[in-house]
Amino acid sequence: MPTLDSKPLDYDVMIVGAGVAGMESAASLGDMGYKVALVEKNSSIGGRSILLSKVFPTLDCASCIVTPKMAAAAHHPQIDPMVYTEVDSIVRNGDGTFTVDLHKKASYVDFDACTGCAQCEIACTVAVPDQYNYDLVARRVAHIPFPQAVPKKAVIERHGQAPCTHTCPAGVKPSGFVSLVRAGRHEQAFHMHLADAPMVGSLSRACYAPCEGECTRGDKEGTVHIRAIKRYMVDRYYADHAVPEYGPVENQLATRVAVVGSGPGGLTAAFHLAKAGHQVTVFEAESHAGGMLRHGMPRYRMPKEILDRDILNITALGVEIQTGTPVNRIAELKAQGFDAVYIGVGNQKPRIIPIEGRELPGTEIQDCMRFLRETNVGDELPDIKGKHMVVLGGGNVALDVARTAVRMEAASVSILCLEPREKMPAHGWEVEEADEEGVRICAGGATKRLYRDAEGQAQLEYLKVGTIEFTEEGKLKSFKATPGTEQSLPADIVVLAVGLGPSTDAFRDELGLTPGGIITVDDQTLQTSDPVVFAGGDAVLGPSIIVEAMGQGRRAAFYMDRMLRGEAMDVSFGDTLEMTDKQTVLDTSKSWRPVAPVALPVRPPKERVQSFECYEQTMTEAEARHEANRCLNCGECSQCQECVRVCPAFCIDFDMKPKAMQLQVGSVILSTGYEILDPARKVPLGYGTIPDVISGPQMDRLLAPTRPYNGVLRPSDGKEPENIAIVLCNGSRDHTVCNPLCCRIGCMYSVKHAQLVMGALPLADVTIYYIDIRAFGKGYDEFYEQSKGMGVNYVKGKVARVEQLENGNMALSYEDMEGARGLKKREHDLVVLTVGFLPNTEPFKLYKGGTLDADDFDYVRELDPVSEPCCTNVAGLFAAGALVGVRDIPDTVLHAGAAAAQVATYLESARAN
Amino acid sequence: MSPICKIEREMLEIVQDEMVMKDRIAALLAQGPRTIPEIAEALHHSSYEVTIWLFAMRRYGDVEEIGRADVDGYFKYELKEKPANDAAVGSEER
Secondary structure (H helix, E strand, O other): OOEEEOOOOEEEEEEOOOOHHHHHHHHHHHOOOOOOEEEOOOOOOOOOOOHEEEEEEOOHHHHHHHHHHHHHHHHHHOOEOOOEEEEEEEEEOOOOEEEEEEOOOOOOHHHHHOOOOOOOHHHHEEEEEEEHHHHOOOEEEEEEOOOOOOOOOEEOOOOOOEEHHHHHHOOOOHHHHHHHHHOOOHHHHHHHHHHHHHHHHHHHHHHHOHHHHHEEEHHOOOOOOOOHHHHHHHHHHHHOOOOOOOOOOOOOOOOEEEEEEOOOHHHHHHHHHHHOOEEEEEEEOOOOOOHHHHOOOOOOOOOOHHHHHHHHHOOOOOOOEEOOOOOHHHHHHHHHHEEEEEEEOOEEEOOOOOOOOOOOOOOEEEEEHHHHHHHHHHOOOOOOOEEEEEEEOOOOHHHHHHHHHHHOOOOOEEEOOOOHHHHOOOOOOHHHHHHEEEEEEOEEOOOOOOOOOOOOEEEEEEEEEEEEEEEOOOOOEEEEEEEOOOOOOOOOOEEEEOEEEEOOOHHHOOOOEEOOOOOOOOOOOOOOOOOOOOEHHHHHOOOOOOOHHHHHHHHHHHHHHHHHHHHOOOOOOOOOOOOOOOOHHHHOOOOOOOOOOOOOOOOOOOHHHOOOOOHHHHHEEEHHHHOOOOOOOOOOOOOOOHHHHOOOOOOEOOOOOOOOEEEEEEEEEEEOOEOOHHHHOOOHHOOOOOOOOOHHHHHHHHOOOOOOOOOOOHHHHHHOOEEEEEEEEEOOOOOHEEEEEOOOHHHHHHHHHHHHHHHHHHOEEEEEEEEOOOOOOOHHHHHHHHHHOOEEEEEEEEEEEEEEEOOOOOOEEEEOOOOOEEEEEEEEEEEEEOOOOEOOOOOHHEEOOOOEEEEOEEEEEEEEEEOOOOOOOOEEEEEOOOHOOOHHHHHHHHHHHHHHHHHHHHHHHHOOO | OOOOOOOOOOOOHHOOOOOHHHHHHHHHHHOOOOOOOHHHHHHHHOHHHHHHHHHHHHHHHOOOOOOOOOOEEEEEEEEEEOHHHHOOOOOOOO
């Protein structure tokens, strides 16, 4: 590798931007023997020219002109094309070389393996406007930019992780299954969910859905009903598949794992461990598997047949569940030959508080878990008909007890809790529903005593809470009851739901526990004080929600698998992509039409308290898809995994990260091209409001062989136009948009459009409205005259306004500068605005440690276009092509050749010195 | 339906609906070929938005045009038969 001084160079020259100019300079320098880095921010080289239909004045196919240059640049032995790579900074060193910081963006596709088959693109469920077709049609988030792309590789656009997915503790990807349901693929949606968490049905009923709390739509018309969509998805799937479609994995290992506890965390751990090939046995002390889902959740929330079907998802993998088998010592499991143990025993030990008068004859005090267990398991419900019940506590378990008692025809059910109603630990909606069902909520009350009144009715006396304090985490810290505020509630039965503790007493001698019985674990791996024992869920977290327990089960399984395979444990777990900025999504969608949430079908309170039937009902397919379509695609890619599923080359990699690089180069050529003026800035011309007013680049796409439509058609209705207007100089030579320059190429590319349209639509009339025709290049005037000979109508006149007529066509108002003169109107059925071009000012931000000079029009300034073309004010930093002023393709090629010569001169001079 | 057709929604908002609308369009075309205005009228959507959805469907091989445009300049579109071994959607689970 040549050097300019003692510091080795990675490349002789770096070229930033791989359009026509960049490719031409690269090929010239490569041919001279220099080592070239050709950096392109898009995933294909070729720039804007490859998107053209044909080139003027020869009407050669643009692909035929540009693709050989693309191939030459891509396959040249001296050129390293670096696509999907952005330069962050360019700094000139003291010795005249340059240090360039850049990063390769994460494409989430292994380019070495990708065959460009586009199966991922066809399967992708997120549609976005296609910038390579100037928004005339949609593409997919997983996409190959255009058919002639070099390299022809797919990329997946991800703008962070959707908030719903980012927030799920279980690692479920709501953005993914919502996107699949929207696309009508409920089976794939189920499988995608199953891959992350097996208790799909249980979550569709009982999850408190933290995802919905983070949904960006929630800041607009209301959160997307993610859990209800999941319910539709799982109900459809389970109706079609009474049993799982799969069995144990092929690669079975000899390693044996014991899982203690069959709650959501334990079952999730068992599922993932079994998928990894381990032999898993779950030990459950109760008579039925399911933990809190089985014993702690009322059937109106958690139907047991759904739970049973969920458990089949785990046992289908070969997991054995031994019920009625409590584990009292871990040592016994080791002695039985288990290589690792997961403790997921949960929080089922009720906290008992003393109540004065608890011995009152005829009253019954019981703990919440006993009550719920008896109502959830077994053939007969306890008889509380006609009895008065008071539930102590304000959490979700208290609500479950109270609402269950209402369904068991208790005479009255009251909830008494210390917190004021708005501070109750239970979810607000659940308190409201309990209220609707007739539960009396006595918030802000402290138990005093049990007594029997004059009529012989047992009463629970309580005092109003005067002051109450909470910790920063929202937990109750202290309270003070106000004497003299006594009130009473009838209380034949008092149920204590004032907290649950971990069921870990059996392991006190074998594992490190806190005084409160919480198992101490490594935060990352969930490994306990015993290296082969892992723990998670409520026994580690304290009271938690189902998805948190499942998340811990999955995390522990990941590290247990690594431990059992003898792999390093110091690796991270889970997707670390940052969450999308919600405000950006809201800003993008601020003008979108409001779409109200689907009203969830729910039975009325009087009907639902009659039985333990689920009171929430399942949405129809149309409702579910409509609701799913309210998703704002916050992360762009939804992570639906369809690309992963269909890729025949297994090349999708969602763990891919951007790769930062720093390169030392001898010289730099900037060739980042130009910007296209947004024709919507010329408001009276109707672009952006009238569909059949299109831009010149859009017309080029309609005429290209790889066109978005099946011909030159009107965007408004797909009709072949018959009378086309091409309007020149929109935003060029135009002080209203601060662009005084002639665009140099608009006249000729419009003449090209006219000729090509007449070829495509021989019966169409084409009119070009112009100020003056600038046909200055070789063969250009002949090209212009040829168009006139073909019948193109030229009108010298400035178009001031475009309006839509009743018949759908457009009226152009223009000043006739020849002929009869005066203000005129003419009707057309398609209007093409030949737009101006603007300087690309991005390169000014890239050069650090000095100033890269701009000319009066904000293009990069050439020191002297005549004697020192391509030279900027920074020695060794050159500019090629449209970056110093818009030009046509032949002039761009010429200019790029000059840049290559300047670089060679610079490098050789440096070496000579 | 009035021939006047305005752009009333942003492109990103329109294309997002494609995943729902394409099945409705497919269901309609299953009854027989139709022009874009005919589809728009049947679905009560603007023909501009139908154009966007339909050409995305064409791009990804769901529909195709039939022959040449009619005397009014409109093509009819029909559902495209897909090869039996199309791996994109509905292929074997991995």
